[in-house]
Amino acid sequence: xxxxxxxxxxxLFVSAGFAPVWAQNEEPTIYVIQKGDTxxxxxDKFLKDPHYWPNLWAKNPSVGNPHFIFPxxxxxxxxxxxxVVDESAAAAVNGxxxxxxxxKPGEPVGVVQERVFTVTGGEGxxxxxxxxxxxxxxxxxxxxxxxxxxxxxxxxxGRAHGAKxxxxxxxxxxxxxxxxxxxxxxxxxRIIPLxxxxxxxxxxxxxxxxxxxxxxxxxxxxYLKPYRxxxxxxxxxxxxxDLNGYIVETQTGNKTIxxxxxxxxxxxxxxxxxxxxxxxxxxxxxxxxxxxxxxxxKLPTDxxxxxxxxxxxxxxxxxxxxxxxxxxxxxxxxxMRK
Numbered sequence: 001x002x003x004x005x006x007x008x009x010x011x012l013f014v015s016a017g018f019a020p021v022w023a024q025n026e027e028p029t030i031y032v033i034q035k036g037d038t039x040x041x042x043x044d045k046f047l048k049d050p051h052y053w054p055n056l057w058a059k060n061p062s063v064g065n066p067h068f069i070f071p072x073x074x075x076x077x078x079x080x081x082x083x084v085v086d087e088s089a090a091a092a093v094n095g096x097x098x099x100x101x102x103x104k105p106g107e108p109v110g111v112v113q114e115r116v117f118t119v120t121g122g123e124g125x126x127x128x129x130x131x132x133x134x135x136x137x138x139x140x141x142x143x144x145x146x147x148x149x150x151x152x153x154x155x156x157x158g159r160a161h162g163a164k165x166x167x168x169x170x171x172x173x174x175x176x177x178x179x180x181x182x183x184x185x186x187x188x189x190r191i192i193p194l195x196x197x198x199x200x201x202x203x204x205x206x207x208x209x210x211x212x213x214x215x216x217x218x219x220x221x222x223y224l225k226p227y228r229x230x231x232x233x234x235x236x237x238x239x240x241x242d243l244n245g246y247i248v249e250t251q252t253g254n255k256t257i258x259x260x261x262x263x264x265x266x267x268x269x270x271x272x273x274x275x276x277x278x279x280x281x282x283x284x285x286x287x288x289x290x291x292x293x294x295x296x297x298k299l300p301t302d303x304x305x306x307x308x309x310x311x312x313x314x315x316x317x318x319x320x321x322x323x324x325x326x327x328x329x330x331x332x333x334x335x336m337r338k
Contacts, residue, residue, distance in 0.1 A: 028076035028083070035071045038236075046077045055325070056082050057280075057303065117320060119310045121230025122215055123262045124251050126178055126188035126316040133223035134169065135161070137197075138206070140220055148214040153197060155224060158205040167199045168227035171211075171218055178249045180266060181331035187248055187266060187316055194218050196227055234310055234320075237276030243267055243336040247281070248316070250330060257328035261321045263307065265334060268315040275312060279319070279334040281305035283326075304328060 031042075043052035074085040135157035140147045147153060157163045175190035195214035199207045211218060251262035267273045285299040304326040307319040321328065 028078050030085070031075050031077055033069050033071055033073040033075065037069060037071075039069060042075065042082060046082060047080075052082070053323075056084070116236075117234040117308055117310070117322065119230070119232060119234060119320065121232075122193050123230075123310060123318050123320070124190065124192050125311055125318045126249070126264050126313060127174065127191045128188040128313050128315060130314070131188070133172070133225055135224045137171065137218070137220055137222050137224065144219075146217045146219055147211055148218065149195070149211055151211045151218075153209050153211060153218070155197075155199070155207050155209055156205065157199070157207050157224065158203050160205050163199060163202050163207055165199055165202050168212070169197055169199075169209075169224040170227050170230075171195045171197060171214075171222050171224060173216070173222050175253075178264065180248055181246055187264075188313075190249060190251075190253070190264075192216065192251075193230075194222055197224070230311075232310075234276050234308060236278055236308065237274055239277050239336045239338050240274070241272045241336075242338050243271055243273060243279070243334075245271070245279075245334050247328065247330055247332050247334060251318075255329065257321060257324065257330070257332075259305070259321050259324045262310075263319055263321060263328075263330075265307075265309075265317045265319055266315070267334075268313045268317050270314050273309060273312055273317055273336075275309050277309045277336060278322075279307050279309070279336045281307065281321075281324075281328055282333050282335050284333075302326075304332070307334065 031046075039053040039056050043049055043056060069084075076083040076085060135155050137153045138156050139154040141152035144151070155169075157167075157169070171194040173192045173194055175192060177186050177189050179186050194216045195218055196212050197209040198212050199209045201208040245265050245267040247257070247263050248266050249264045250257055251264075254261070257263055265273075265279070281304050282301040283304050284301055287299050305321060305324040305328050307321050309317050309319050311318040
């Protein structure tokens with residue numbers, strides 16, 4: 001694996017006009033951060049591993065926000081790792097720190113583009129106390145238990161509710177209530193997207209509709225909300241404030257969580273959370289007192305993963321797990337630092 005990484009770096013640096021790393025007796029390449037660079041992008045560019053950035057961030061506490069590093073900062077690129085140069089420490093040692101020489105290792109080689117995430121809209125959300133459906137599917141064609149695309153259904157939405165022929169609605173299934181893993185307060189109900197429908201005939205208080213798309217099985221009792229295209233591209237956004245919260249539930253109800261999974265947090269718009277914010281999943285490290293001469297109350301937390309916000313409610317949010325260094329669980333803490 002290490003040989004593969006070294007070979008990749010060799011090709012990367014040769015193509016960019018650099019000498020191979022090992023040809024310099026393991027001397028690192030010094031790269032100067034440019035406007036638009038991110039740790040995610042730098043990890044991808046130099047190590048071919050965009051998921052390396054949590055390790056990079058965790059090992060460099062001087063970097064407050066791992067996705068908004070500053071132009072002019074420097075990093076050392078080794079064969080198997082990246083280090084952020086502590087300018088103050090470097091200045092104390094060599095009277096001014098390391099300098100990047102044009103045409104040699106350290107010369108800027110182009111801004112690394114920001115990472116974006118595409119979501120389909122099938123992630124679901126938590127329906128909070130003040131959220132209500134527009135209506136329900138109250139019957140299906142010939143009382144079928146399960147319907148799908150192109151099937152006929154009936155709703156309790158009519159002209160009295162402002163409905164017109166052609167109106168589109170998203171179909172959802174209401175699942176069990178979700179309680180907070182720490183204080184057991186009910187935060188809302190887990191909601192799973194099932195598909196979409198379009199009204200074809202509208203009476204005063206009911207309507208007939210055609211299922212235009214189905215992701216999962218649809219039946220009577222599922223609820224409706226006005227359609228909106230929930231597919232979108234998420235760009236990472238700088239946090240406006242420090243936040244702390246918890247993973248309160250998973251989209252699927254699974255107990256273990258890994259990269260690619262969707263989970264829900266106890267943070268939302270009311271807390272200042274915004275779409276595109278990235279939070280870090282952290283876990284406390286408990287010291288073993290029998291190996292200590294003096295009591296230690298707390299050790300630095302471990303960064304075990306990261307999530308990106310794809311949708312926000314007032315007090316909850318839907319997030320995508322983009323990195324998991326270790327298995328993540330419901331009840332794990334999340335942090336965001338300005």
